[in-house]
Amino acid sequence: MIAAKQVDVRKNIKKYFDMAFNGEPVIVSRKENKNVVIISEAEYNALEKARKNAEHLTE
Secondary structure, eight states, X not given: OEEEEHXXXXXXXXXXXXXXXXXXXXXXXXXXXXXXXXXXXXXXXHHHHHHHHHHHXXX
């Protein structure tokens, strides 16, 4: 997992998007600890599938 400042991500957005696409989540630090994480669509879809499966198991 990579951590980067918001200003660095803006300057090098392709670099960070490529990292996320290649499986390396990128934490973007922001003011007031309102951080975000950039992940690939494939990773997001896998997380959503796992979340839905977990919800189904708890029903």
